[in-house]
Amino acid sequence: MDTRTCVDRIYAVGPKVDPVPRLAWCPGLRDQKLRAEVMRSARTYRAGETITSEGGNTAPLLFILDGWVASWKMLWDGRRQIIDVALPLDVLTPLSACGKRAWCGLDALTISVVAAPSMPLVSLEVPAPLLSQGLGPSIAAARARQAERILRIGQGSAYERVGYVLLELFVRLSAIGRANGNRFRVSMTQQRIGEYIGLSSVHVCRVLSRLCADGIISHRDEEIEVLELDALAEIADVNLGHFRERILPAATN
Amino acid sequence: MDTRTCVDRIYAVGPKVDPVPRLAWCPGLRDQKLRAEVMRSARTYRAGETITSEGGNTAPLLFILDGWVASWKMLWDGRRQIIDVALPLDVLTPLSACGKRAWCGLDALTISVVAAPSMPLVSLEVPAPLLSQGLGPSIAAARARQAERILRIGQGSAYERVGYVLLELFVRLSAIGRANGNRFRVSMTQQRIGEYIGLSSVHVCRVLSRLCADGIISHRDEEIEVLELDALAEIADVNLGHFRERILPAATN
DNA sequence: CGTAGCTTTGACCGGCTTCAAGCTATGTGG
DNA sequence: CCACATAGCTTGAAGCCGGTCAAAGCTACG
Numbered sequence: 001m002d003t004r005t006c007v008d009r010i011y012a013v014g015p016k017v018d019p020v021p022r023l024a025w026c027p028g029l030r031d032q033k034l035r036a037e038v039m040r041s042a043r044t045y046r047a048g049e050t051i052t053s054e055g056g057n058t059a060p061l062l063f064i065l066d067g068w069v070a071s072w073k074m075l076w077d078g079r080r081q082i083i084d085v086a087l088p089l090d091v092l093t094p095l096s097a098c099g100k101r102a103w104c105g106l107d108a109l110t111i112s113v114v115a116a117p118s119m120p121l122v123s124l125e126v127p128a129p130l131l132s133q134g135l136g137p138s139i140a141a142a143r144a145r146q147a148e149r150i151l152r153i154g155q156g157s158a159y160e161r162v163g164y165v166l167l168e169l170f171v172r173l174s175a176i177g178r179a180n181g182n183r184f185r186v187s188m189t190q191q192r193i194g195e196y197i198g199l200s201s202v203h204v205c206r207v208l209s210r211l212c213a214d215g216i217i218s219h220r221d222e223e224i225e226v227l228e229l230d231a232l233a234e235i236a237d238v239n240l241g242h243f244r245e246r247i248l249p250a251a252t253n
Numbered sequence: 254m255d256t257r258t259c260v261d262r263i264y265a266v267g268p269k270v271d272p273v274p275r276l277a278w279c280p281g282l283r284d285q286k287l288r289a290e291v292m293r294s295a296r297t298y299r300a301g302e303t304i305t306s307e308g309g310n311t312a313p314l315l316f317i318l319d320g321w322v323a324s325w326k327m328l329w330d331g332r333r334q335i336i337d338v339a340l341p342l343d344v345l346t347p348l349s350a351c352g353k354r355a356w357c358g359l360d361a362l363t364i365s366v367v368a369a370p371s372m373p374l375v376s377l378e379v380p381a382p383l384l385s386q387g388l389g390p391s392i393a394a395a396r397a398r399q400a401e402r403i404l405r406i407g408q409g410s411a412y413e414r415v416g417y418v419l420l421e422l423f424v425r426l427s428a429i430g431r432a433n434g435n436r437f438r439v440s441m442t443q444q445r446i447g448e449y450i451g452l453s454s455v456h457v458c459r460v461l462s463r464l465c466a467d468g469i470i471s472h473r474d475e476e477i478e479v480l481e482l483d484a485l486a487e488i489a490d491v492n493l494g495h496f497r498e499r500i501l502p503a504a505t506n
Numbered sequence: 507c508g509t510a511g512c513t514t515t516g517a518c519c520g521g522c523t524t525c526a527a528g529c530t531a532t533g534t535g536g
Numbered sequence: 537c538c539a540c541a542t543a544g545c546t547t548g549a550a551g552c553c554g555g556t557c558a559a560a561g562c563t564a565c566g
Contacts, residue, residue, distance in 0.1 A: 190544075453556075455557095
């Protein structure tokens with residue numbers, strides 16, 4: 001499958017963002033030749049396709065050039081929790097402490113383009129004092145999102161959780177030019193949304209209905225329109241200004 | 254307050270572990286003089302004392318030399334979620350993406366000794382290709398624990414959650430020589446355990462009773478004895494071998 | 507000895523899950 | 537072009553898990 005045409009096809013659909021210059025966000029990717037090398041290692045995955053299975057082999061760094069990618073873990077009986085959803089221009093570090101295996105499974109939620117450069121990055125000596133800079137903007141943002149989500153899953157009601165996850169996705173998509181004003185596309189089934197925030201798909205459906213009935217949002221299929229952003233932020237218990245600063249890679253602001 | 258005497262006093266209580274050589278686990282701390290510098294910046298906190306408040310100033314790296322430290326986030330109405338519990342020899346990176354403020358609050362759950370070296374570590378150029386090594390063993394382990402916990406909080410029953418958290422603490426304490434055979438001390442109130450796994454303190458109490466009634470554990474106050482480790486691992490849905498590899502800093506194994 | 511904080515136990519109830527059935531949209535093969 | 541299958545969404549009914557409220561025991565400590 002020709003990667004170039006796939007990239008082009010995807011980019012023709014949504015608002016255009018050229019990933020190459022924006023990859024400059026990534027730690028150690030200020031060098032343009034390196035960025036080109038990353039692009040060259042890109043591969044396209046179909047929606048639903050497995051990128052890595054838990055405990056399997058993986059590259060240390062994955063760059064999401066386009067699409068939605070879910071990282072998840074599973075209990076023996078099949079109950080599944082989505083740990084995080086990576087959006088275009090996010091960076092994933094699926095390597096576990098032992099250095100060989102992935103600590104999570106990775107699924108493409110939509111058709112996705114993922115770069116997994118192995119050779120060039122191993123030789124990449126991270127020059128900056130990475131730790132004191134907070135682990136690189138993209139990884140720090142992922143951690144902040146994770147903490148916010150743990151807080152809602154652990155303490156929030158279903159209404160608050162769904163409100164939160166919609167707001168999180170809206171803010172992140174807006175930042176990368178993939179929202180259309182107050183509208184955006186949630187490229188997840190209600191089943192998957194439930195796995196993301198610890199609810200059954202049936203209850204996700206009910207809560208979405210209630211959010212519509214309350215005039216906070218409206219939706220047709222996966223297309224969401226935020227009608228009352230402030231009200232949504234209040235439900236999610238989010239201060240929008242601080243929230244953006246924390247869950248977005250710094251360079252996005 | 255004289256740090257040395259506090260350290261000594263604590264170390265006189267539990268099984269002894271000299272933190273200085275084991276700090277060699279930490280990324281960039283192989284140099285003995287640096288380690289001594291870290292020790293010199295240590296400060297003692299009383300149980301319940303705030304180390305950092307959410308959004309406050311913080312050092313980029315905190316070394317837990319002794320004690321239990323909870324990192325937490327809160328909703329506006331006071332509901333609190335403990336994001337992670339750091340034990341002796343763990344490393345915390347509370348700095349958020351913006352690089353100035355802490356993304357979480359930090360409380361000492363017990364009397365604790367925490368080193369927060371600011372000067373020497375800023376000048377520390379991380380030499381190894383840190384990313385490809387998985388972010389340093391301690392931080393990678395913290396992330397793995399977090400993923401495991403999200404899975405249980407999102408998908409597990411109360412019984413599974415409590416079983417999991419007891420097992421997690423038991424495994425981690427054993428690794429640093431702070432368990433006594435099958436016995437260990439949970440230095441958290443049931444209220445705090447609940448905040449850690451998203452349950453009310455009342456229900457934590459009930460589940461603990463049930464674990465005792467089922468012969469899995471026994472406990473007096475905060476002193477827990479694991480009677481049936483395999484059964485506990487089954488409840489927690491954990492493969493002990495893999496689990497240890499993943500949630501412990503690599504050098505511990 | 508009294509107070510404060512934590513644990514334990516009981517009673518009640520409501521939020522969420524589960525099960526089930528019907529609906530819609532999309533795709534497939536005759 | 538229609539019959540049929542599949543996947544996801546929606547809605548209802550029933551039941552249980554876990555939260556909340558309340559009161560009583562237990563320890564530690566001043």
